[in-house]
Amino acid sequence: MSQFDLSKLPQGRKGFMHDWGSDQRAFKGVPWGKAMMWIFLLSDTFIFSCFLISLMTARASTTVEWPYPSEVFGLTVFGTSVPLLLIAIMTFVLITSSGTMAIAVKYGYEKNRKLCGWFLLATAIGGLTFVGMQAFEWSKLIFHDGVRPWGNPFGAEQFGAFFFMITGFHGTHVSIGVIFLFIFSRKVFRGDFDTGRRGYFTSMKSDYEAIEILGLYWHFVDLVWVFIFAFFYLW
Amino acid sequence: MNMDDEYNNKIETKAADSSSGSYAPPVEKIPAKENAEQDLYHAKSFWTKWVFCQDAKVIGVQYALTATAIGMIGLILSWGMRLQLGFPETFSFLGPATYYQSVTMHGMIMVIYLLTALFLGGFGNYLIPLMVGARDMVFPYVNMVSFWMFLVAVLVLLASFFVPGGPTGAGWTLYPPQAILPGTPGSEMGIVLMLVSLSLFVIGFTMGGLNYVITILQSRTRGMTLMRMPLTIWGIFTATILALLAFPALLVACIMMTLDNLLGTSFFMPEIFTMGEQLGTSGGSPILFQHLFWFFGHPEVYIVALPAFGIVSDLISVHARKNVFGYRMMVWAIVIIGALSFIVWAHHMYVSGMNPWFGFFFATTTLIIAVPTAIKVYNWVLTLWRGNIHLTIPMLFSLGFIVTFVNGGITGLFLGNVIIDVPLSDTYFVVAHFHMVMGIAPLMVVFGAIYHWYPLITGRHLNQTLGKIHFWITFVGAYAIYFPMHYLGFIGVPRRYFEMYDSPYMTSGVGLNQFITVAALIVGFTQILFLYNLFTSWYKGEKSERNPWKANSLEWHTSDFPPTHGNFGKELPVVYRWPYDFSVPGSDKEYIPQDVPSSQVPTAKAERT
Numbered sequence: 001m002s003q004f005d006l007s008k009l010p011q012g013r014k015g016f017m018h019d020w021g022s023d024q025r026a027f028k029g030v031p032w033g034k035a036m037m038w039i040f041l042l043s044d045t046f047i048f049s050c051f052l053i054s055l056m057t058a059r060a061s062t063t064v065e066w067p068y069p070s071e072v073f074g075l076t077v078f079g080t081s082v083p084l085l086l087i088a089i090m091t092f093v094l095i096t097s098s099g100t101m102a103i104a105v106k107y108g109y110e111k112n113r114k115l116c117g118w119f120l121l122a123t124a125i126g127g128l129t130f131v132g133m134q135a136f137e138w139s140k141l142i143f144h145d146g147v148r149p150w151g152n153p154f155g156a157e158q159f160g161a162f163f164f165m166i167t168g169f170h171g172t173h174v175s176i177g178v179i180f181l182f183i184f185s186r187k188v189f190r191g192d193f194d195t196g197r198r199g200y201f202t203s204m205k206s207d208y209e210a211i212e213i214l215g216l217y218w219h220f221v222d223l224v225w226v227f228i229f230a231f232f233y234l235w
Numbered sequence: 236m237n238m239d240d241e242y243n244n245k246i247e248t249k250a251a252d253s254s255s256g257s258y259a260p261p262v263e264k265i266p267a268k269e270n271a272e273q274d275l276y277h278a279k280s281f282w283t284k285w286v287f288c289q290d291a292k293v294i295g296v297q298y299a300l301t302a303t304a305i306g307m308i309g310l311i312l313s314w315g316m317r318l319q320l321g322f323p324e325t326f327s328f329l330g331p332a333t334y335y336q337s338v339t340m341h342g343m344i345m346v347i348y349l350l351t352a353l354f355l356g357g358f359g360n361y362l363i364p365l366m367v368g369a370r371d372m373v374f375p376y377v378n379m380v381s382f383w384m385f386l387v388a389v390l391v392l393l394a395s396f397f398v399p400g401g402p403t404g405a406g407w408t409l410y411p412p413q414a415i416l417p418g419t420p421g422s423e424m425g426i427v428l429m430l431v432s433l434s435l436f437v438i439g440f441t442m443g444g445l446n447y448v449i450t451i452l453q454s455r456t457r458g459m460t461l462m463r464m465p466l467t468i469w470g471i472f473t474a475t476i477l478a479l480l481a482f483p484a485l486l487v488a489c490i491m492m493t494l495d496n497l498l499g500t501s502f503f504m505p506e507i508f509t510m511g512e513q514l515g516t517s518g519g520s521p522i523l524f525q526h527l528f529w530f531f532g533h534p535e536v537y538i539v540a541l542p543a544f545g546i547v548s549d550l551i552s553v554h555a556r557k558n559v560f561g562y563r564m565m566v567w568a569i570v571i572i573g574a575l576s577f578i579v580w581a582h583h584m585y586v587s588g589m590n591p592w593f594g595f596f597f598a599t600t601t602l603i604i605a606v607p608t609a610i611k612v613y614n615w616v617l618t619l620w621r622g623n624i625h626l627t628i629p630m631l632f633s634l635g636f637i638v639t640f641v642n643g644g645i646t647g648l649f650l651g652n653v654i655i656d657v658p659l660s661d662t663y664f665v666v667a668h669f670h671m672v673m674g675i676a677p678l679m680v681v682f683g684a685i686y687h688w689y690p691l692i693t694g695r696h697l698n699q700t701l702g703k704i705h706f707w708i709t710f711v712g713a714y715a716i717y718f719p720m721h722y723l724g725f726i727g728v729p730r731r732y733f734e735m736y737d738s739p740y741m742t743s744g745v746g747l748n749q750f751i752t753v754a755a756l757i758v759g760f761t762q763i764l765f766l767y768n769l770f771t772s773w774y775k776g777e778k779s780e781r782n783p784w785k786a787n788s789l790e791w792h793t794s795d796f797p798p799t800h801g802n803f804g805k806e807l808p809v810v811y812r813w814p815y816d817f818s819v820p821g822s823d824k825e826y827i828p829q830d831v832p833s834s835q836v837p838t839a840k841a842e843r844t
Contacts, residue, residue: 004267023460023810024269026452032373036449039479043441046483050527054487054502057523064518150499150515157518161500165490202376203276 037213041220044173048224051166052231058158059235067154069233072145073137087233090133091225094174097126098222101215108188108211116211117188123218124181127174134171138164163232170228173221177214184214265809266457273370273454275801287383289375290800294382295360296692301382302352303766305389309344310759312337321752323734331733332420335404338731339421340396342407343429346535347436348389350677354542355440355478356385358684359447359471361692365790366468368456368808370801372446381446384439388432395421395428403429406731408532411503411524412516415496418509427496430489437482437489447475456789458810462566463829465788465814466559469566470545473573474538480577481534488527495519525587529580536673537576541569543680544611547633549814550683551615553786554630555622556825558815560614568607568614575604585653586660594653601651605644612641623818627784628702632683635710636676643672646721661731664724667717675713682709682765689769690783691790694797695776701768705761712758719747787828788814816841 006029010018019028027035059066070083077085104119141147141163145154152160187193188211196205278284288294315337319329360378364371372378395402404420405413413419414426421429451464451472464472491502495516503524504516552559559565581589581597615637624630646668650656659665682705689697726740735741782791794804808830816827822839833839 004269021460021462023266023458023463024453024455026461028269030453032449032453035453036374036445039448040441040445043445043479043483046480047487050484050487050530054491054523054527057520058502058518061520062518149494150501157501157516161494161498161502165494165500169490202374204274204376 031209031213033213034209034216037216041216044220048170048227051162051169052227055158055162055166055231058156058162062156062158064157065155067152067156067159069235072141072147072154072159073233084233086133086137087229090130090137091229093126093133094130094222094225097123097130098219100126101218105212105215108193108208111194111208113188113191113194116208117185120181120185120188120211124178124185127178127181127218131171131174131178134167134174138167166228166232170221170224173224177218177221180214181218184211268457270454273373275371276375277800287379289371289379291360291364291372291375291378292692292798292800292802294378295357295362297382298352298356298360298385299358301386301389302349302357305344305392306349306353307762307766308393309341309349310762312341312344314756314759316341317752317755319733321749332401332404334733335406335731336402336420336425339404339407339409340392340402343433344392345674346407346539347433348392350539350673350681351440351478351535352385353681354539354677355447355471355475356382356443358467358542358546359475360443361688362467362790363447363450363471364454365793365798365802366465366788367451367454368459368789368803368810369450369454370803370807373449373454374446377442378446381439381443384435384442388435388439391428391432391435395425395432398424398428401425408525408528409492410528411492411495411521412505412507415492416507416509427493430493430496434486434489434493437486440478440482444475444479447471448479456807456810459829462563463810463813466545466548466562466565466569467542467788468545469569470542470548473569474541477534477541477573477576478538481531481538483531484527485531488524488531491527492524522584522587522589525584526580529583530577532583533580534573534576536669537572539673539677541573543636543677544569546684547636547680548611548615548618549786549788550629550633550680550687551618552815552817553687553784554627554633555619555624556785556817557618557622558813558817560617560620561610562813562815564610565614568610571607572604575600575607579604582651582656585656591653598651598653602648605648605651608644612637612644627686628697628699628706629683629687629784631703631706631710632679632686635706636679636683639671639679639710639713640676643668643670643676647672659724661729662724663720663728663730666730667720667724670720671713671717675717679710682706685769687784688790689772689776690779691797693773693776694779695772695774696779696783697772697776698768701764705765705768708761709758712754712761715754716751716758719751723747785826786814787812787816787826789829792828792830812841 009015009028020026022028073087074081074083075085076082100119100122104116104123107116107119110116141160146152147154147160147163149161149164151157187197187206190197193206193208193210196207198205276283276289278288278290283289285293288297315329316334318326319334360372363369392402400421400423402421403409403414403425405422405426409426409429415422419426451468455464491500494500495502495504499515501516501519503521504514504519505521506517507514548559548565579597579601581593582601585594585597615633646664650659650665650668686697686702689695723744726744728735728738728740728744735744781796784791789808789810790798792808793799793802809832810829811832812827812829814829816822816839818825819827819836819839819841822836822841824836824839827836827839827841
């Protein structure tokens with residue numbers, strides 16, 4: 001029996017036809033977990049799309065004026081009001097954490113345990129900072145500006161409702177990601193992926209591909225934020 | 236390039252004719268292994284073996300039993316409705332609120348917690364790893380959590396029967412604003428528990444669904460190409476993809492309605508006056524909910540139907556000893572139906588007040604679905620044509636499926652047209668249509684499949700006499716129940732009405748309603764007979780030989796019978812052909828299992844698949 005050789009497969013359109021016409025795997029050389037994450041993200045995309053499309057319909061059909069985001073989300077720094085300041089910082093932090101995540105994946109594949117762990121930790125802290133700033137943003141809107149899910153002083157009722165729901169749902173995603181980033185950085189530092197230590201719940205071995213899979217999730221959460229940013233804050 | 240390969244293969248096989256004495260069997264090229272041997276968790280205690288079990292087969296049975304249990308409650312609720320409709324003002328325990336709660340819970344339970352869970356969670360878990368030649372699902376632990384999530388969803392749903400105000404009575408579509416306003420039964424706690432239960436179901440299903448998809452795509456055995464998979468797997472696969480893309484809309488709708496209810500947001504709530512006072516809501520869109528709900532709801536129909544299509548194709552082929560007619564056409568029809576199901580949802584909303592051009596668009600897309608569906612029906616009939624039809628119970632149910640499905644499909648063509656739908660909308664015609672097409676037809680397949688695979692699961696046959704009684708009463712009874720409903724719809728009897736009182740069109744409807752009720756009770760009790768058969772045959776049934784139906788697919792060719800944890804023996808099987816090599820010309824064998832290489836059946840003149 002010959003060994004399966006990934007590099008000998010046909011490429012391009014021919015390769016596509018070959019892979020889908022072949023046995024065993026439709027995505028050649030793709031680990032199960034990675035394929036699973038991609039399909040999950042596709043499903044999750046539909047969730048966020050439903051949220052954002054609902055937001056668009058509410059916004060397009062509102063009879064009351066929609067609040068002006070630049071004003072609502074402005075911060076007053078040294079007496080001057082800067083529109084979207086906090087959101088800009090939040091976005092910057094989140095996108096930067098995507099960068100550190102990518103570096104962690106690289107070091108993971110190089111089996112550079114220490115650096116991989118540190119960059120995972122940096123990513124987790126970036127995510128935590130994001131969630132913290134979001135908590136600050138929420139409390140400012142709720143306690144200072146009087147924005148509520150059922151109404152706000154700026155205009156259409158749905159503004160607050162959609163804001164808390166969509167950013168809350170995204171924030172939950174970020175928080176789950178942060179928890180996993182912490183868990184994974186501990187696993188990396190402990191060397192679980194080198195020694196083949198079995199998982200606490202699943203009792204399965206894992207390897208550095210798991211870092212890439214977590215990375216996929218993290219990049220997705222960041223990408224979704226870009227859309228939320230565009231549709232909620234810039235529109 | 237693919238076409239060429241196939242063509243060359245055909246020539247190659249034809250050239251390998253064994254008429255000459257010195258025949259050298261063709262050398263099969265066995266592909267190299269791509270998947271490492273799967274690391275499985277081996278249960279050590281009773282709890283990890285039978286309760287918190289990671290074996291997909293046990294999880295499948297757990298899913299099926301839970302779904303059946305909750306389905307029995309759905310059945311009993313339907314009796315309540317039928318008693319009220321057939322004999323109004325006779326039973327003191329039935330008030331308007333109870334009636335609406337029965338309607339709602341019956342609908343939701345049957346569509347989601349019974350049929351979806353049974354086809355995907357039950358048959359999906361049991362059959363996917365066995366049929367594609369895998370040791371288990373790719374992530375057994377996640378698969379286990381999926382079932383427990385489903386169980387919690389079911390328990391939350393059951394809890395809603397015991398909270399103040401009872402379960403929701405908003406109709407299974409849960410349309411706001413009425414679903415969460417006072418006056419609707421269960422608007423206090425029932426609706427919240429329903430929405431929470433649905434959300435849990437979606438989360439649990441996603442965990443299972445990802446497993447099904449990846450097991451099929453990435454964990455097939457050597458030689459098992461997509462076009463060699465049994466149609467059962469194709470149906471379950473496509474339905475799972477639909478579910479993964481459609482359930483998000485339901486989840487979002489559930490979240491938004493929960494917020495509307497608990498936090499007082501106005502996603503779906505317009506300005507409303509009630510009891511002379513204005514509620515604090517404004518500017519929301521009830522139609523938005525309908526769009527979200529039906530973007531889930533229509534694919535949901537096919538989530539139930541596609542596994543049924545797939546399974547019935549296999550049953551017909553095995554029990555008629557003939558290959559599936561137009562296998563590739565059947566596969567593409569499943570995929571095309573699945574894709575189309577995402578662009579037809581608004582045909583449920585013709586009377587909701589849409590732009591007329593919307594109706595035009597959605598009527599067109601809806602009627603296009605008739606094309607792949609008709610292909611499937613023709614192919615089932617052509618599979619039967621000149622086949623060696625064994626009138627076993629699975630075959631009886633399959634034939635019953637074809638008839639009821641054609642029936643329900645044709646009324647679907649009526650309702651897909653805007654101008655015919657508008658007068659028929661919200662009448663018993665609609666009730667008859669969807670019960671026929673997505674109630675009775677898939678259930679026929681469920682029953683057929685259970686009679687077919689019961690020997691595989693338990694090693695014993697179900698009682699055949701009870702089975703025949705079960706089939707005939709269910710089949711004839713289904714017609715007795717739903718045929719008159721078409722007529723009731725034509726004379727204009729609206730659905731969901733608690734009582735018709737002295738409406739003029741009820742003069743001819745009264746007798747019919749009583750007839751339907753009696754039929755429904757009889758059919759219902761027959762299902763209890765079936766359950767009795769199911770449980771007693773487990774230990775008393777006639778012992779089954781290995782592969783009693785002489786099928787070709789891998790699940791019947793495991794090392795142990797019934798299959799044990801890990802499914803196959805030391806080595807996973809290698810697949811050389813499709814699962815439909817029955818009565819192959821030139822072969823001395825009546826059927827050739829998928830794992831038999833050509834060298835062992837040198838005289839078979841099968842085209843290579």
